[in-house]
Amino acid sequence: MSKLTELTVADAISGLRKKEFSAVELTEDHINAVKDSQELNAYVVKTFDLARQRSILSDKKISSGEAGLLEGIPIAVKDLFCTKGVHSSACSKVLDGFQPPYESTVTQKLWDSGAVMLGKANMDEFAMGSSNSTSCYGPAINPWTPKETGEQRVPGGSSGGSAVAVAARAALAATGTDTGGSIRQPASFCGVVGLKPTYGRCSRWGIIAFASSLDQAGPITRSVKDAALMLNVMAGFDSKDSTSLDKNVPDYVKDLDQGVKGLRIGVPEEYRIDGMLPEITALWEQGIEWFKNAGGEIKEISLPHTKYALPTYYIIAPAEASSNLARYDGVRFGLRETGDDLIDMYSKSRAKGFGEEVKRRVMIGTYVLSAGYYDAYYLKAQRVRSRIAKDFKDAFNDVDVILTPTAPTGAFAVGEKTDDPISMYLNDVFTVPASLAGLPGISIPSGLSPEGMPLGLQLIGRPFDEVTILSAGRFLETAADFNCLPSDNIGRKKL
Amino acid sequence: MPIDKATVQRISRLARIHIDDNEIEVVAKELNGIIDWVEQLKEVDTDSIEPMTSVVELKLPKRKDMVNDSADRQELLSNSPESEDGFFVVPKVVE
Numbered sequence: 075m076s077k078l079t080e081l082t083v084a085d086a087i088s089g090l091r092k093k094e095f096s097a098v099e100l101t102e103d104h105i106n107a108v109k110d111s112q113e114l115n116a117y118v119v120k121t122f123d124l125a126r127q128r129s130i131l132s133d134k135k136i137s138s139g140e141a142g143l144l145e146g147i148p149i150a151v152k153d154l155f156c157t158k159g160v161h162s163s164a165c166s167k168v169l170d171g172f173q174p175p176y177e178s179t180v181t182q183k184l185w186d187s188g189a190v191m192l193g194k195a196n197m198d199e200f201a202m203g204s205s206n207s208t209s210c211y212g213p214a215i216n217p218w219t220p221k222e223t224g225e226q227r228v229p230g231g232s233s234g235g236s237a238v239a240v241a242a243r244a245a246l247a248a249t250g251t252d253t254g255g256s257i258r259q260p261a262s263f264c265g266v267v268g269l270k271p272t273y274g275r276c277s278r279w280g281i282i283a284f285a286s287s288l289d290q291a292g293p294i295t296r297s298v299k300d301a302a303l304m305l306n307v308m309a310g311f312d313s314k315d316s317t318s319l320d321k322n323v324p325d326y327v328k329d330l331d332q333g334v335k336g337l338r339i340g341v342p343e344e345y346r347i348d349g350m351l352p353e354i355t356a357l358w359e360q361g362i363e364w365f366k367n368a369g370g371e372i373k374e375i376s377l378p379h380t381k382y383a384l385p386t387y388y389i390i391a392p393a394e395a396s397s398n399l400a401r402y403d404g405v406r407f408g409l410r411e412t413g414d415d416l417i418d419m420y421s422k423s424r425a426k427g428f429g430e431e432v433k434r435r436v437m438i439g440t441y442v443l444s445a446g447y448y449d450a451y452y453l454k455a456q457r458v459r460s461r462i463a464k465d466f467k468d469a470f471n472d473v474d475v476i477l478t479p480t481a482p483t484g485a486f487a488v489g490e491k492t493d494d495p496i497s498m499y500l501n502d503v504f505t506v507p508a509s510l511a512g513l514p515g516i517s518i519p520s521g522l523s524p525e526g527m528p529l530g531l532q533l534i535g536r537p538f539d540e541v542t543i544l545s546a547g548r549f550l551e552t553a554a555d556f557n558c559l560p561s562d563n564i565g566r567k568k569l
Numbered sequence: 570m571p572i573d574k575a576t577v578q579r580i581s582r583l584a585r586i587h588i589d590d591n592e593i594e595v596v597a598k599e600l601n602g603i604i605d606w607v608e609q610l611k612e613v614d615t616d617s618i619e620p621m622t623s624v625v626e627l628k629l630p631k632r633k634d635m636v637n638d639s640a641d642r643q644e645l646l647s648n649s650p651e652s653e654d655g656f657f658v659v660p661k662v663v664e
Binding site (some may be wrong): 215407 | 572576577579580581582583584585586587588596599600602603604606607609610611612613615618619620621622623624625627629630632640641644645647648649650651657659660661662
């Protein structure tokens with residue numbers, strides 16, 4: 075039998091039920107994998123004792139026939155999710171050591187279904203970043219490296235640690251959050267599956283807020299079926315989140331293999347950006363070919379306001395962040411510096427606690443919301459956002475799903491793009507538009523760049539139509555037959 | 570340059586983020602870079618377009634007006650940098 079850490083979630087569930095191995099063994103193997111991949115800095119907190127206790131309980135539940143949907147499955151949890159009594163800091167110095175007295179709804183659902191937490195995953199500070207380089211605990215490192223140079227690459231972000239843990243076989247699955255691409259882009263960089271559900275599909279309660287009109291939780295996994303299994307548990311209405319929708323949660327696994335015959339696949343011309351890398355164009359063309367050959371109907375579509383999505387996002391997200399992050403004042407939790415008076419104490423605590431990118435975004439957000447600038451920037455961005463959403467709505471009159479690259483490049487070197495904020499922002503050029511429109515998107519590992527780094531294709535769906543992007547994703551996954559391990563590529567020991 | 574040094578100081582005050590005097594120029598340059606870049610939105614015709622405030626069309630759900638789970642005071646205070654007699658402690662604000 076293959077190593078337990080190589081299993082998919084689906085296979086692990088079946089192996090546990092058949093008693094081929096125990097939850098304790100599965101967890102122990104993953105604890106060892108976490109230790110062995112320490113250098114990747116995927117985890118900022120390890121909860122091995124909790125995991126061991128929970129896996130003993132899982133074995134009992136499996137024996138007594140009370141197993142939950144994810145009973146005994148070891149997962150990583152992005153540090154943005156509040157976990158009761160366990161360090162939850164959004165990888166910010168301002169919250170270092172924070173132990174919430176409550177549990178986020180999504181993680182509670184996962185624990186209720188029997189999942190086992192291995193630890194909290196590294197991420198960009200407050201989910202602001204696309205390379206996991208803004209974490210106060212140092213960067214997470216991509217387990218993939220280019221064939222020739224062996225240079226260290228970023229895992230993408232903000233859910234970088236989650237993607238690394240899953241790609242490096244140091245978790246069977248992970249939770250992430252996606253505001254402008256923070257699940258899909260790291261999934262693409264690390265050769266794993268990343269699903270951002272429709273805004274309102276999963277509860278945001280207990281997830282440390284960045285931009286409330288955009289934030290959404292979702293799974294990072296090694297197969298599309300695993301993403302569906304995770305979403306089955308994570309999705310659903312929550313009375314504690316008034317923006318979660320009281321809408322039936324279908325069984326996302328049931329129709330995975332429905333195929334793509336007759337499916338109308340939109341290819342947006344505006345995503346063919348100037349200077350696109352030839353490998354990205356080639357991968358996209360290959361994806362189109364796969365769908366065409368399987369009986370899918372390819373349609374050229376237009377999303378005219380695509381080029382305005384990033385600047386719109388970089389007004390709206392910082393504006394919401396400046397408001398959400400007002401709570402870090404050194405009074406109720408987190409870091410406190412001494413000051414001459416109350417306001418000086420606030421200002422110095424926040425100056426010390428926030429990293430450079432967070433400060434930059436809070437400042438931009440404060441500026442665009444301030445008197446005299448609100449209409450010119452914030453209100454204008456909200457109006458452009460309406461146009462971007464309308465573009466998608468119109469397109470979905472003619473197509474069922476939209477196919478694009480996930481990111482304009484593969485993973486870049488650690489330390490690259492950190493000097494120029496806008497060059498970092500451009501990473502999310504293909505993921506941000508769907509975020510602004512609240513649509514579900516999934517990144518499927520679909521190929522390797524010439525230097526041997528993974529590349530993903532993105533499928534965007536109608537609101538609450540995760541079923542279609544999952545089944546189209548399942549098709550893409552099968553067509554691409556992407557089963558490479560990072561260790562196949564670099565021979566990293568023990569991964 | 571829409572953001573000059575005085576503007577940075579004003580934003581710093583509004584955002585309650587202290588900035589050292591010798592950093593103000595650098596911050597101004599960075600913020601101007603971003604603001605210049607977002608200016609391209611002015612090209613978009615939005616005259617008759619409503620601002621988008623929510624991506625999902627939903628009515629705000631109402632709950633029954635009754636007591637539900639609340640938090641424990643001690644638990645809430647447990648993460649505070651300083652607390653006393655069941656209260657958060659802040660620097661003196663009234664003489």
